Amino acid sequence: xxxxxxxxxxxxxxxxxxxxxxxxxxxxxxxxxxxxxxxxxxxxxxxxxxxxxxxxxxxxxxxxxxxxxxxxxxxxxxxxxxxxxxxxxxxxxxxxxxxxxxxxxxxxxxxxxxxxxxxx
Amino acid sequence: xxxxxxxxxxxxxxxxxxxxxxxxxxxxxxxxxxxxxxxxxxxxxxxxxxxxxxxxxxxxxxxxxxxxxxxxxxxxxxxxxxxxxxxxxxxxxxxxxxxxxxxxxxxxxxxxxxxxxxxx
DNA sequence: CGTATCAATTGACAAACGTCGATTGAACTG
DNA sequence: CAGTTCAATCGACGTTTGTCAATTGATACG
Numbered sequence: 001x002x003x004x005x006x007x008x009x010x011x012x013x014x015x016x017x018x019x020x021x022x023x024x025x026x027x028x029x030x031x032x033x034x035x036x037x038x039x040x041x042x043x044x045x046x047x048x049x050x051x052x053x054x055x056x057x058x059x060x061x062x063x064x065x066x067x068x069x070x071x072x073x074x075x076x077x078x079x080x081x082x083x084x085x086x087x088x089x090x091x092x093x094x095x096x097x098x099x100x101x102x103x104x105x106x107x108x109x110x111x112x113x114x115x116x117x118x119x120x
Numbered sequence: 121x122x123x124x125x126x127x128x129x130x131x132x133x134x135x136x137x138x139x140x141x142x143x144x145x146x147x148x149x150x151x152x153x154x155x156x157x158x159x160x161x162x163x164x165x166x167x168x169x170x171x172x173x174x175x176x177x178x179x180x181x182x183x184x185x186x187x188x189x190x191x192x193x194x195x196x197x198x199x200x201x202x203x204x205x206x207x208x209x210x211x212x213x214x215x216x217x218x219x220x221x222x223x224x225x226x227x228x229x230x231x232x233x234x235x236x237x238x239x240x
Numbered sequence: 241c242g243t244a245t246c247a248a249t250t251g252a253c254a255a256a257c258g259t260c261g262a263t264t265g266a267a268c269t270g
Numbered sequence: 271c272a273g274t275t276c277a278a279t280c281g282a283c284g285t286t287t288g289t290c291a292a293t294t295g296a297t298a299c300g
Contacts, residue, residue: 019183019185019186019219019246020182020183020186020219020221025174025190026170026173026174026190028169028170028173030166030170033166033169033170033173034166036163036169037163037164037165037166037168037169038164040160040161040163040164040169041160041161041164041165042164043156043157043160043161043164044157044158044160044161044162044163044164045157045161045257045258046150046153046154046157047258048157049148049153049156049157049160050146050148050150050153053146053148053153053235054145054146056238062140063139063140063276064276064277065139065275065276065277066139066140068276068277070145070146073258073259073260074259074260074261075276075277075278076259076260076261076262076277076278076279076280077258077259077260078277079277079278079279080257080258080259080278080279081258082277082278083278083279084257095266095277097266097267097268097276098266098267098268098275098276098277099139099140099276099277100276100277100278101140109236112236113233113236113237115173116229116232116233116236116237117233117236117237118176139276165287165288167288183246184246184247185245185246185247188246188247193288193289193290194289194290194291195246195247195248196247196248196249196250196289196290196291196292197288197289197290198247199247199248199249200248200249200287200288200289201288202247202248203248203249204287215247215296217246217296217297217298218245218246218247218296218297218298219246219247220246220247220248241300242299242300243298243299243300244297244298244299244300245296245297245298245299246295246296246297246298247294247295247296248293248294248295248296249292249293249294249295250291250292250293250294251290251291251292251293252289252290252291252292253288253289253290254287254288254289255286255287255288255289256285256286256287256288257284257285257286257287258283258284258285258286259282259283259284259285260281260282260283261280261281261282262279262280262281262282263278263279263280263281264277264278264279264280265276265277265278265279266275266276266277266278267274267275267276268273268274268275268276269272269273269274269275270271270272270273270274
């Protein structure tokens with residue numbers, strides 16, 4: 001987990017032909033890249049991606065007790081995945097009595113979404 | 121790494137109030153979710169995300185020898201990241217003599233991109 | 241031929257991950 | 271109060287990850 005950037009290739013030419021013409025450089029900032037990678041990583045599990053999908057489509061806040069039976073994993077495992085999504089900011093939660101309700105923070109997906117859509 | 125889906129919460133009501141009104145269910149198919157999670161996971165590292173960014177912006181095929189000096193990691197580590205991106209189909213490569221050239225398979229990002237953009 | 245260069249592979253290692261069962265803590269019920 | 275229920279946390283486990291140095295394989299040069 002790092003991504004320090006340098007610049008400029010060396011491009012030795014054995015027979016005179018260069019390996020390539022133009023010099024290449026990154027276009028996203030290091031901090032942008034790190035943030036988007038963090039979001040992508042959180043989405044990089046089928047259960048977590050499905051959780052985000054369910055919560056996004058639902059638009060309201062959804063009780064954990066409704067989410068657990070959707071998956072074939074234990075309650076503690078699902079809680080772990082919810083925590084992971086909350087840790088990176090994709091989800092937020094709210095407690096009401098015994099129950100906990102989760103919902104999506106849509107803005108948190110915007111940067112990655114924009115980048116993926118080809119826009120710089 | 122699994123994500124088997126069931127259906128229907130149980131929704132016991134201690135005092136008569138249900139924990140929530142509507143029943144929730146996943147909207148993406150299991151195989152879609154698995155595929156998108158695979159792509160997201162591959163993008164879940166700052167170096168790999170930056171590699172995709174560089175190659176996407178560049179539009180032509182880029183020599184590995186130009187990519188290595190952009191990052192503060194060893195040549196073998198970068199090769200490992202490139203392989204990972206190629207394994208999930210985001211990148212393809214082509215050998216010309218001593219050099220190897222990588223380029224983006226843009227369609228491979230479309231499904232995740234569309235999902236992230238709010239479209240089902 | 242022997243040497244040099246680029247990129248992929250191997251082997252090692254610590255860190256992070258996904259999963260579970262068991263426990264804990266909080267809040268409601270009777 | 272004692273008992274129940276929901277969700278979070280803990281402790282353990284096997285697997286995967288990111289990294290490096292060293293090696294290998296392929297190709298080019300003299």
